[in-house]
């Protein structure tokens with residue numbers, strides 16, 4: 001039909017031909033070829049009707065900044081369906097933004113031996129220590145939080161201020177608080193540093209991760225690939241564990257959680273290094289990653305870099321180090337962040353191509369991909385999925401109105417992609433459902449259906465780092481949950 | 491190379507392969523395969539350097555609403571080059587928004603026998619009449635402007651107010667004055683009705699068109715395809731000419747202007763009808779259009795519909811009428827407005843597909859095209875060019891920041907397209923250079939070059955309604971002007 005039409009023979013316009021072309025275009029989109037069961041079709045009708053109503057709202061959430069949209073989304077009937085929906089895996093989440101900070105503020109900072117200091121750029125640092133710790137650079141002398149709270153009449157203010165320092169979420173106008181990308185990246189990094197002293201304390205570390213898994217699982221995510229810095233975790237006496245210990249702890253907690261929750265399939269770790277390091281440090285990190293990959297093949301999924309692309313070194317700068325595994329014949333899959341930028345024509349803008357040249361398994365973000373037709377084609381042909389993180393891209397100021405997210409085009413073309421949440425706790429979000437909402441109601445527009453959602457869930461398993469055999473097992477588990485969800489929701 | 495790379499053989503990343511892929515992607519964009527002469531390369535370097543400087547500006551014009559950006563653009567060194575540059579043809583311009591209104595206000599409304607009345611929705615109407623005219627619906631009694639001005643101490647205020655009624659341009663915050671698409675379309679139509687009584691008066695009509703041709707010619711546009719309503723033009727005694735007279739007048743004035751200006755190639759008329767009419771009226775209009783096409787084949791280029799797509803009937807509604815020419819074996823080329831919408835999944839959203847099914851020669855706007863992968867493919871394969879009107883799309887509230895115009899992707903894929911200005915006078919713009927600026931500096935981004943601009947000019951002739959032979963003549967004339975421009979500008 002398409003070829004016939006392309007031949008351009010003009011006939012009296014044929015309604016059946018028109019119908020066929022409209023259907024053909026619809027079938028080209030993500031999930032467009034999925035045959036829905038009767039029950040799924042009924043659920044789809046309900047969802048589409050609700051979406052149409054949502055589209056008519058004056059305060060349409062995807063058009064608003066997520067900080068303002070959050071409470072609106074939470075009351076949306078579509079959101080409650082998306083929460084219940086088995087979403088498969090979350091493939092792009094960072095270690096220390098996976099868990100709600102409420103527990104850190106209201107519980108962890110009340111633990112004994114918790115010290116705080118105040119930096120000269122309005123952030124804070126934390127440390128657990130059995131002894132009074134040495135002052136750190138650019139920070140006030142340490143104060144025992146227990147003592148500080150004892151001296152305060154109202155500890156709620158302090159707790160709120162701590163909470164404000166552990167995320168970039170704000171109830172003020174986000175465009176005033178964060179006028180540009182430089183400011184928000186700086187605050188993002190400060191919040192991360194504030195978190196670090198809490199979450200790298202061994203007892204916190206374990207429980208933080210456990211609670212993170214639970215949050216995702218309760219949000220009906222069955223599998224996680226966590227980008228993790230694998231820092232040296234410390235004990236109260238100041239002693240530090242090595243990086244292998246950190247990875248082993250991830251493995252052990254994952255095993256424990258999976259054993260306790262048979263509906264959860266598991267989690268794997270993508271070891272990440274900050275892109276601000278030099279070539280020597282990167283080379284060492286790659287060597288370390290290869291060793292971890294060899295020693296812990298079950299938990300270790302591969303390697304990536306973190307930090308703002310625009311201000312960091314491009315991937316190509318590290319090509320020597322990143323070629324080491326292939327040169328040595330060692331397997332080390334890459335999951336590079338690339339294209340999280342709106343700077344065109346720079347070296348950074350070539351990161352997506354370079355990621356492909358370095359044989360990346362997926363691309364983190366790929367926000368700039370639609371502006372690179374050749375790179376887009378390559379990623380499609382090679383089946384390299386893009387990890388789209390809608391809320392992250394909006395909060396970090398790459399796109400204002402999520403209806404205009406470039407992934408709209410990718411979804412309409414069925415480009416390999418998954419939806420993920422990047423740093424949910426940092427953005428005042430949680431789990432995966434908020435991002436699914438933005439994808440389904442926002443840039444998915446009126447044309448994305450339950451078939452699209454189903455395909456997104458399937459993609460999240462098929463494009464995961466799991467072996468084919470594991471994927472089949474995970475898909476079977478997901479299918480059971482999906483069928484239950486459909487029959488209970490219709 | 492591409493196939494080799496697609497085969498996915500992993501090698502140590504090869505800098506030459508990378509270089510080749512980056513070049514290949516650059517060559518895929520519009521104008522990417524044009525070989526620049528030495529002089530052109532020098533001009534390109536200058537332009538790209540200036541563009542880089544422009545991109546660093548805090549008040550980057552394409553990111554601002556055109557009403558605010560206009561004075562910034564006018565002082566941009568890139569704009570002055572674009573003004574001098576021979577841009578080829580303007581293929582999407584409407585009859586009564588082609589000429590600056592200054593002349594209408596400061597000259598025409600001072601002519602004798604000019605009456606004004608004030609509507610109850612804060613607009614005005616005009617009429618030239620030798621006798622005192624009958625009151626029209628929803629308007630105050632007619633006042634002779636000569637009398638009104640004689641009674642006023644300050645006529646400048648009146649003139650400014652008249653001017654404000656003839657365009658939608660404003661120095662106030664456009665997002666406050668025009669909060670949504672409904673409001674701006676309403677004001678747009680009111681301004682059009684205000685203009686109508688002036689420009690359909692025979693002596694004004696001729697001169698308005700002549701002055702419009704001159705404005706475009708002075709802006710280095712050598713050819714025009716004008717969408718024209720072909721209204722009945724009236725004389726002072728109230729008598730009216732028929733529609734053929736209107737078309738003949740366009741032809742005669744065009745011949746005169748072309749004879750006086752050998753650097754100008756000509757103009758052709760696309761007869762337009764408002765999409766608000768019913769099927770009977772449309773059928774008559776098509777019959778009329780076929781007759782005009784037969785009788786005036788040199789000036790008459792084809793047929794189109796005008797008016798807001800979102801509130802009008804979709805093309806498919808008129809399919810019976812629009813199929814008449816093919817049924818009768820008569821040639822009537824179509825140049826349909828389609829896809830000037832951000833409403834997805836509606837009948838209106840299928841206008842682009844329907845335009846193709848009705849064998850349209852070009853698509854006006856095609857703003858929604860990137861969201862229709864199949865329709866996009868069809869328009870590409872059939873060589874149906876999209877007429878991109880950046881400032882119009884921004885002013886009419888389809889896109890805020892012109893860096894995000896969907897044509898960015900089309901340009902990177904070398905989709906057949908031309909740049910045009912739609913209703914320049916209505917937007918406080920003029921000619922074609924402002925829109926070229928937005929395309930080149932805005933959504934063209936850092937990657938569009940002098941080659942892109944050259945291709946846009948060539949496209950405007952190759953996708954015109956001219957015969958191949960005429961196109962070759964026009965291109966030869968353009969090439970002379972282009973070479974002169976390049977040698978004088980370097």
Ligand SMILES: [Zn+2]
Nearest residue numbers: 094337364422
């Ligand atoms: Zn990330």
Ligand SMILES: [Zn+2]
Nearest residue numbers: 584827854912
């Ligand atoms: Zn138009």
